[in-house]
Amino acid sequence: GVQDAQGNAGTGTGSSGNFSIDTRPTVVDRPPEVTVTISDERLTAGETATVTFTFSERVTGFTKDDIDLTLANGT
Template sequence: RVNLAGVLDAQGNAGTGSASSGNFSIDTKPPEVTVTISDERLTAGETATVTFTFRESVTGFGTEDIQYDTSKGTLSALTAVGTDGKVWSATYTPRPNTESATNTIRVNLAGVLDAQGNAGTGSASSGNFSIDTKPPEVTV
């Protein structure tokens, strides 16, 4: 917005009122994601849904951005939830004969872009979950 009072043209005529630009938006925030897992205690025969919820629509998000210990489980392909590009899900399946109390699923945001072209930075992790798919053992 420009206040024209006090502005003179070449002939000395004073301006009046004000002039405004059209409306515009500013977005310099990088993409952010929240990672959740539907089951925090996985046992034999169970799977869990992992949900990746971005605060805005993103592009460039794929399984190559997801980090987890593949020796303890596998993650299915990503599926878009809805059509707005904000929410994705995948199924996590723990491997047999695994006992692990400390597990997370992390997203590396470096390759993820929002609609304005802002690149993600850093990473975001799920909460901790445990895996116990090892059958009980008896020593006699």
């Protein structure tokens, strides 16, 4: 059976094509997670590395301007 948000039992029938169910807690319970990796952890002056941000769910509005490197003296 199914219930609505107030706990009322659902009625009728329904059908659907493919679908997925997100079993993770809601954003209220657990915010998105991010994994940060760097292609070279031992840089010397003049070298560069790629930093990759991998989020646990879709994120919108994230740009390079959101990254603060001032504390690490990075550019």
